Amino acid sequence: MDLTATMIKPLNVLSSRCIDPTRSAVFLDFDGTLVEIAEHPGLVKLSPDTRDALTKISSALGGALAVITGREIGDVDSFLKPLHLPVAGVHGLKRRSADGVVRGALVDDRLVSELSDRLQNSITDKEGLLFEQKTGSIALHYRGRPDLETECVEAMDEAIRDMEGIHLIRGKMVIEAKVCASDKGGAVKDFLIEPPFAGRTPLFAGDDVTDEDAFAVVNDRRGVSIKVGPGPTRAHYRADGIPQFLDWLQDAANHLDGIKSVEHS
Numbered sequence: 001m002d003l004t005a006t007m008i009k010p011l012n013v014l015s016s017r018c019i020d021p022t023r024s025a026v027f028l029d030f031d032g033t034l035v036e037i038a039e040h041p042g043l044v045k046l047s048p049d050t051r052d053a054l055t056k057i058s059s060a061l062g063g064a065l066a067v068i069t070g071r072e073i074g075d076v077d078s079f080l081k082p083l084h085l086p087v088a089g090v091h092g093l094k095r096r097s098a099d100g101v102v103r104g105a106l107v108d109d110r111l112v113s114e115l116s117d118r119l120q121n122s123i124t125d126k127e128g129l130l131f132e133q134k135t136g137s138i139a140l141h142y143r144g145r146p147d148l149e150t151e152c153v154e155a156m157d158e159a160i161r162d163m164e165g166i167h168l169i170r171g172k173m174v175i176e177a178k179v180c181a182s183d184k185g186g187a188v189k190d191f192l193i194e195p196p197f198a199g200r201t202p203l204f205a206g207d208d209v210t211d212e213d214a215f216a217v218v219n220d221r222r223g224v225s226i227k228v229g230p231g232p233t234r235a236h237y238r239a240d241g242i243p244q245f246l247d248w249l250q251d252a253a254n255h256l257d258g259i260k261s262v263e264h265s
């Protein structure tokens with residue numbers, strides 16, 4: 001992946017008014033984009049202001065706002081509630097459309113169980129590591145033990161060595177083995193052929209390597225791609241960090257909400 005060729009612009013040159021109520025579809029990563037990453041995935045906090053901004057944007061766009069995450073769908077719901085959004089979970093392996101129907105790739109659970117057994121036997125007894133089994137995937141979080149990164153990667157490599165149909169994803173302080181090759185780019189494409197997303201131009205924001213597939217899809221469609229934080233990327237805009245991105249999102253939400261109030265008055 002060549003991530004050096006694109007000229008990336010700072011987010012402050014992108015007007016938050018670029019989100020159009022009838023022409024835009026907004027896709028957002030969750031961890032590291034809408035919330036600060038925490039020691040444990042269960043400890044992240046979505047601020048009421050961010051939830052309020054998401055509510056306004058979703059409403060102004062006729063529901064064309066989705067979260068694209070590595071988490072399970074229900075997990076994201078629990079942070080967003082009472083807001084209930086279309087979500088692609090486990091990097092696109094499961095997807096809940098705007099009509100509420102959950103679609104998912106057929107997952108070979110035997111592969112995941114086998115992988116789980118192998119990892120239990122090698123690495124998961126180490127203190128400070130978090131082992132998370134999801135639908136069609138197993139994630140090994142080492143945020144609590146960054147010193148064990150090499151061991152974790154080696155254990156994962158070893159565990160999947162003779163298994164077919166599994167691929168590894170490296171994220172921030174996490175390595176994940178996932179059944180079949182769905183990715184966040186595929187999830188964005190799938191949403192874009194369904195109402196209320198179809199016919200709209202996508203905007204996507206994310207912070208991690210797994211978001212690059214979605215940036216590629218969005219760039220292809222002349223949409224807006226925003227990388228949150230440092231690191232090589234094919235996104236066209238960069239926010240310095242989560243706070244700057246959330247301020248920008250807040251501005252966009254307030255502007256969209258303003259347009260709606262005028263239309264309805």
Ligand SMILES: [Mg+2]
Nearest residue numbers: 029031032208
């Ligand atoms: Mg992220």
